[in-house]
Amino acid sequence: MTPTIGFRGGAFHHKFAAILTAITGFAYGSYANSYEVISGPFDWNEAKVDAETRGGHLATITSANEWQIIVNQIGLPIPYFSDTPSNNPGTIVGVWLGATDLETEGQWKWITGEPWSFTQWDPIWNEPSGAGIYGEEDYLAMYGKDGSWNDGTGSYLRVFAPIGYLLEKETSAVPDGGATAFPLALAIGMLVLGHYRLTNQQQLG
């Protein structure tokens, strides 16, 4: 597991990230990314546009670290979750995420251009299934119950399809939550050094 240092969302965290970024020149904003479940009858393309209208994008989950941050922020099962078919008004079976293999079957791509490496396909139904009785399944969805992934047709108009999406808002150039202990250690070191020099200057003065 990658060593990470972070704080859950909130004002303190945002200030802390901003201070660290200012001191070290490293961007810590990945920890400030915010995630929100938007419920509603969106097909995948409509969800993509709606997310952009809200100043974000369909969520891209590019590391186990980012997934943990999402779980911390929104909880599991996800908000509005119902383990019943998606014709149950106001509830969500799953959410659309920002990836598709429409261009080349089997080659999944995040809409943000981030590298495709982390996955959490649902093993029970042997996902990604590629196609099913409803046709090609080229759009990434996440089950609200446990966060496992499924490739879906892009439509919500059938049972066990999403009826909402996960919105991600970036506040930093670092998209995936990959901060490590090193920049934090550097920041602390620089703070200590700065304090030491200030103290010395006062003594000399």
Ligand SMILES: [Ca+2]
């Ligand atoms: Ca992301």
Ligand SMILES: [Ca+2]
């Ligand atoms: Ca599938």
